Amino acid sequence: MIKKIGVFTSGGDAPGMNACIRAVVRTAIYHNIEVVGIMRGYEGMINGEFIHLETESVANIIQRGGTILKTARSKDFMTPEGRKKAYDQLKANGIDAIVAIGGNGTFTGAAVFEKEYGIPAIGIPGTIDNDLLGTDFTIGFDTAINTVVDAVDAIRDTAESHDRLFLVEVMGRDSGQIAMASGIGSGAEAILMPEVKGDAEELFERLAKGTRKKSSKIVIVAEGDEAGGAFGLAERVKERFPNYDTRVSVLGHIQRGGSPTCHDRMLASQLGFTAVEALLQGKKGAMVGIINQEVVYTPFSEAIKDTSSKLNPNVLRMIEILSS
Amino acid sequence: MIKKIGVFTSGGDAPGMNACIRAVVRTAIYHNIEVVGIMRGYEGMINGEFIHLETESVANIIQRGGTILKTARSKDFMTPEGRKKAYDQLKANGIDAIVAIGGNGTFTGAAVFEKEYGIPAIGIPGTIDNDLLGTDFTIGFDTAINTVVDAVDAIRDTAESHDRLFLVEVMGRDSGQIAMASGIGSGAEAILMPEVKGDAEELFERLAKGTRKKSSKIVIVAEGDEAGGAFGLAERVKERFPNYDTRVSVLGHIQRGGSPTCHDRMLASQLGFTAVEALLQGKKGAMVGIINQEVVYTPFSEAIKDTSSKLNPNVLRMIEILSS
Amino acid sequence: MIKKIGVFTSGGDAPGMNACIRAVVRTAIYHNIEVVGIMRGYEGMINGEFIHLETESVANIIQRGGTILKTARSKDFMTPEGRKKAYDQLKANGIDAIVAIGGNGTFTGAAVFEKEYGIPAIGIPGTIDNDLLGTDFTIGFDTAINTVVDAVDAIRDTAESHDRLFLVEVMGRDSGQIAMASGIGSGAEAILMPEVKGDAEELFERLAKGTRKKSSKIVIVAEGDEAGGAFGLAERVKERFPNYDTRVSVLGHIQRGGSPTCHDRMLASQLGFTAVEALLQGKKGAMVGIINQEVVYTPFSEAIKDTSSKLNPNVLRMIEILSS
Amino acid sequence: MIKKIGVFTSGGDAPGMNACIRAVVRTAIYHNIEVVGIMRGYEGMINGEFIHLETESVANIIQRGGTILKTARSKDFMTPEGRKKAYDQLKANGIDAIVAIGGNGTFTGAAVFEKEYGIPAIGIPGTIDNDLLGTDFTIGFDTAINTVVDAVDAIRDTAESHDRLFLVEVMGRDSGQIAMASGIGSGAEAILMPEVKGDAEELFERLAKGTRKKSSKIVIVAEGDEAGGAFGLAERVKERFPNYDTRVSVLGHIQRGGSPTCHDRMLASQLGFTAVEALLQGKKGAMVGIINQEVVYTPFSEAIKDTSSKLNPNVLRMIEILSS
Structure with a gap:
């Protein structure tokens, strides 16, 4: 006993x-x-x-x-x-x-x-x-996705004000769970996850099709995405779409904390x-x-x-x- | 069509x-x-x-x-x-x-x-x-219960500092859904809901048994509870337990707002x-x-x-x- | 020493x-x-x-x-x-x-x-x-006024959605400091403070002049205002301006808590x-x-x-x- | 006119x-x-x-x-x-x-x-x-320092749980204003600012003196500090203090946003x-x-x-x- x-x-x-x-x-x-x-x-x-x-x-x-x-x-x-x-x-x-x-x-x-x-x-x-x-x-998990959504809400303020393209990296080495939930919650324009192959190419196609209107875009990238996280992705975006004002934000450890x-x-x-x-x-x-x-x-x-x-x-x- | x-x-x-x-x-x-x-x-x-x-x-x-x-x-x-x-x-x-x-x-x-x-x-x-x-x-619903939990976290700060008994009224005329979820989430000492009959008496029994140690307590009351909401309950608590420093907080309309x-x-x-x-x-x-x-x-x-x-x-x- | x-x-x-x-x-x-x-x-x-x-x-x-x-x-x-x-x-x-x-x-x-x-x-x-x-x-003080402003932001969501007049009572038995700061910060339509005599009448005049357009209004009332706090004020507003959908929110003890x-x-x-x-x-x-x-x-x-x-x-x- | x-x-x-x-x-x-x-x-x-x-x-x-x-x-x-x-x-x-x-x-x-x-x-x-x-x-400024303080509060949760040394980079290319205010507000163990020369060395001395007790530490670094921001500093810390579990967090653009x-x-x-x-x-x-x-x-x-x-x-x- x-x-x-x-x-x-x-x-x-x-x-x-x-x-x-x-x-x-x-x-x-x-x-x-x-x-x-x-x-x-x-x-x-x-x-x-x-x-x-x-x-x-x-x-x-x-x-x-x-x-x-x-x-x-x-x-x-x-x-x-x-x-x-x-x-x-x-x-x-x-x-x-x-x-x-x-x-x-x-x-x-x-x-x-x-x-x-x-x-x-x-x-x-x-x-x-x-x-x-x-x-x-x-x-x-629920706290983490809310932390991400709050952060992206803040980033969107500045993205909107400057008409920027923001690549926001969230946690998830092997899993896109945080990326997907927070991406939907923050109304992201695209979500890149390790489980989905070729999602960077898909993003490029959409960016290519879109005439560059003056308006902001938020892309959520899981750290484990094959594109190499937000920095890896940013390199390729900047090369192919130099007319975008592209920025990277790695949310990092704040995702683990908080009440x-x-x-x-x-x-x-x-x-x-x-x-x-x-x-x-x-x-x-x-x-x-x-x-x-x-x-x-x-x-x-x-x-x-x-x-x-x-x-x-x-x-x-x-x-x-x-x-x- | x-x-x-x-x-x-x-x-x-x-x-x-x-x-x-x-x-x-x-x-x-x-x-x-x-x-x-x-x-x-x-x-x-x-x-x-x-x-x-x-x-x-x-x-x-x-x-x-x-x-x-x-x-x-x-x-x-x-x-x-x-x-x-x-x-x-x-x-x-x-x-x-x-x-x-x-x-x-x-x-x-x-x-x-x-x-x-x-x-x-x-x-x-x-x-x-x-x-x-x-x-x-x-x-x-999820936003409302988080709003309540945040508010009760704040109230607990002051309840703890003063060793008070707080009766916190939350929305719910016919339903204890908000009371129950936020009560669990805020670690409330008791939760009073319209669906549960006799819950005020149960609370009184527990207060009566408990030797009044110096320590704070939070009770969540749905507005539709038969006790008459937080104010109705407070009257009865004050009468029967005058040694408690009892306070009421009606959260009200903040529960509907927010991101x-x-x-x-x-x-x-x-x-x-x-x-x-x-x-x-x-x-x-x-x-x-x-x-x-x-x-x-x-x-x-x-x-x-x-x-x-x-x-x-x-x-x-x-x-x-x-x-x- | x-x-x-x-x-x-x-x-x-x-x-x-x-x-x-x-x-x-x-x-x-x-x-x-x-x-x-x-x-x-x-x-x-x-x-x-x-x-x-x-x-x-x-x-x-x-x-x-x-x-x-x-x-x-x-x-x-x-x-x-x-x-x-x-x-x-x-x-x-x-x-x-x-x-x-x-x-x-x-x-x-x-x-x-x-x-x-x-x-x-x-x-x-x-x-x-x-x-x-x-x-x-x-x-x-700074924390308290931010707590009030956050609460009023939330209340404004619901006030706007319903075109309501909200009377929000904040702490301050003898002092309008919290009312004034949070009133400016929340863009309130009027602020009633104990130090200012006749401010309720002034509010009535403004409400009377204003043709009732469909739109929300927030009035911040210090608890110690001569109008008798938000409930006292509400009675008089409802009597004189029955066409307003008037609501009261007493923020209470949440103003003392929080990080x-x-x-x-x-x-x-x-x-x-x-x-x-x-x-x-x-x-x-x-x-x-x-x-x-x-x-x-x-x-x-x-x-x-x-x-x-x-x-x-x-x-x-x-x-x-x-x-x- | x-x-x-x-x-x-x-x-x-x-x-x-x-x-x-x-x-x-x-x-x-x-x-x-x-x-x-x-x-x-x-x-x-x-x-x-x-x-x-x-x-x-x-x-x-x-x-x-x-x-x-x-x-x-x-x-x-x-x-x-x-x-x-x-x-x-x-x-x-x-x-x-x-x-x-x-x-x-x-x-x-x-x-x-x-x-x-x-x-x-x-x-x-x-x-x-x-x-x-x-x-x-x-x-x-006031919003930015509160955003930083909230983020560091969250980071401290995880730092405490793992007994880590966190180097948190905040905005300020030429100015340590954000670093200083948020560093005091978050109870940081050290603050590195562009205006103060030799502050990295001072930090190293303090770390060297301190017997490594199991406990977390937060250091705030302005991006413009001569140490090369948080990443520059981290390299030197890791080299000299390999027994610390050192992490970097760059808060970035969230500092510009928010209500x-x-x-x-x-x-x-x-x-x-x-x-x-x-x-x-x-x-x-x-x-x-x-x-x-x-x-x-x-x-x-x-x-x-x-x-x-x-x-x-x-x-x-x-x-x-x-x-x-």
Whole structure:
């Protein structure tokens, strides 16, 4: 029977992680389970950086960006020796089960660890990238796309005033999820995503057809697009369309921060709450997610598979029509 | 065959209505359909306040709150004479079909009108209240709950500094949708909704049990709660718990305004886009919505039915546990 | 020689108080002075609620609304017995001097206390009301007026959509400072302030002259205006101008919260920094302020005098011209 | 006697320009002066891109970023031929006087033009850079520093979660005004400005002294700092302090956009209002500014001089103490 749960955040931080930690802690305490915060993800697990958490420890954090448990990427945990140390630390501290909040790397680690040592683990999708199967949305995604949309609204002010073409780079090394959502939301004239091949050429065609009217244009580019991000694209645009006043804006790390949106706080609360109850019901080895408003459990190995299927082709057609 | 569409907004305004108008206009033009904006809802339809809309007319409005077509409630349209006039105006202007963006009252009117005069109509759920069947979310709801959460974050600053009990009233005459979502998102200690009977008594019990520790509390109250909104509740709280420093904040009309969130802009774009294509495919007499990420058509008469079923009882249990 | 300073916040909380506490603490530590936080203002001074503060204690608080030292109004401190207790507590804890962050009431108390017991005190103007002499701006004022302007921007969305007349009540029991600044900033059609007599009648005249065109209007009303705040005014407007669709919005406590603006953080930093150095230079019995970018010291008794002189009559003329 | 005024925005756009245009237009109309908007600055003046402006033309723009008159930099206006054309256009359209909203380049052009053709001109400082003499603040500066502070608050979330050193580049090719204000406001650990030589070395010393505790640091770098902006600095930091997890964030064009703050709207309103009245009183050849809350006129040639004197050395000392 589970008496003590360890919770940690790992990989890139995402707004809503604190709301999730709060839910895990309070649900566990409600069920008379002790909760320990593991600092800095797997790194802190190996080093035994554990802190005791109470109801009060997580008061007034639901609105905070970042993660009070901090986060890191751990090379040591990729080695059998590192995982052995981590296991020993958990045992020595009486931790029976873990809740892992993070993304791809986090769940890859959790899967191997559970296989080797059998400590029950439930994963929670916490990443701004929305690049996991087994959940409609990951924690932090909604905040990130709103941050992008706010930034593009500001950029459009200046683009309009100068009749400029702006290439705005957003996060997404392998996934166009942020690009697509924020592109629709900001009324972008085009959206370039890693999953779509030849989208730069398509943009060039549209620019070529368009007689250069005096008016601004916004193009959203995912950092992982084959065009080479916004700077790579800008070079080619400037060469072929010297009459455009082309500018680049790389939004960068502001996309990870800020107070989470209501949606992310609700999602984080629900997933944290559910993860603890799932562990108590004997579930393990899976990520908990919400699909079509229902709780779903997906084995770690499935959750981290290729997510290009998450892009809806109908939406791509809509984008083209609306940005006319 | 449809050659000219009229689009209007009606009832209370909601953030995202402009994004929706933009999508309707551009999708229609893409399909070589003419689009006319009908000002002030049914009132303008009766008075023939029509404006021609082009692609450029809806440029740079996706981020704007309110509605460029303005909105109103029309008493005249509730009379057969009023509707006759409205029909004559549409005919005289060659309008073959209408897209109605609004809520309960809007669709009630659309249903009667279509029955009487047979002009095809597609409705789009645009109301901050999220009190319609046939769609997971209405346009404006996501923005409204984020506005509330931001306001409560600010109120919590001052509540914490003074160890106060704040009763925050949010919109929702018949529906607790805004109260519930924003209550979870703001980590409220309790949420009072019209759909839940006896929730004030439950709150009193919890306050009575709790030894008055020095610490702040936030209670979210829907305006339509049987307790009589925040002021009604405050009277009873002050009488029974004079040791609390109790304050009331009625958020009011700020909940309707502001730039729409990314989610509301996406939803509005998709529904506006779909509504026009639905009309072209011969659909009518229905509201278009999104349920579980799929487009769904719901007859007007169904869409406006009682929505108390939209409250998830599991979520109520979670709220109690997390607010401990 | 001063070895230990006590710092506290008192009266209504204001955004920027935490930035000020941070500056006091770090400046004191830089000068090898110990710093003690006195919780809940004079109340905590009487009860000996003291906490030791380090550089780390004030890390990451510059952006937070409210006050980590909490605040309260103290009846006990108005009595000689209360002040005696407070003095004994300070003595017992070796506190040689105090920094008092607050407004009118705070400085009234500090003046009496210093006179009776001779403990050096420097005051810092921390109140959203900007109703103190001896400083151009008080800490929190800039944040408050931006909060109001953001709220009115949102309200204007809905006012425009419905062609409504909105009466928006802002804080200011005796002072029109918030009303005037936010009224200009939000492009209000009229601004009603306690310092200006007969302003309601003036508004009525303008409404009477104006043929009722379909268009929205925003009127900002200070809560202390003789018209009886927004509700009082609304009654009279509705009676005399029934053709207007008149609505009331009382912004309330959101005006006290939220993350401080850059200006308030800078002002708070500079005043906290200066207050400590002033104490070390032997200054006391005065509030530190900034007038025309210069540090100024004003005796407590002067600082709390009538501030209606702070209203600039030229600005009133401008408002009328611009709101045409 | 002046009968018709032309108003334009020129150079980089700045939030608050629209509020300023609104004030110019309404004040002119109040005085029965006609107002013409000149599109795209001097470029539009040369090309005769003039639009008639009414009270209604500037309704509901006080809150909008950018400039409805658009802006550009004009090479043609630097030639005598260009200025001749511009003069002819003004004459042909009966424009007797101009209000020029912009920065250095704008006023350089205005000074030459006035000398050559004698058309009365009043300048208004509209630039986010705050790099003009003759005014405490330029229009847009307050908004820009708040945008930076918001962004750094978000970046600090992620910096804290990962214990990173962030080098954040802000605008300011020749001026550290934005860097300094936003650096204080965001509680940055160091601020690098073009006006201060050797500041990179100072930073290195502090980093060298500090034993690398696990904790985040934020350094604000003006783009024009001798270190070569944030990327230039990062190279040197990474070389000398490989144990830091160093990241770069270039905020870029978001600093120009967004809804203006209350302060910028008030400043813009007052300056626009004053500029028109100044022209009517026969003033010309000068920029209007506010110093210590008083209106001040500064000849164009003075306003554009070196502004490094605007950096307050006492503030630099404070920054070092508070960032300890």
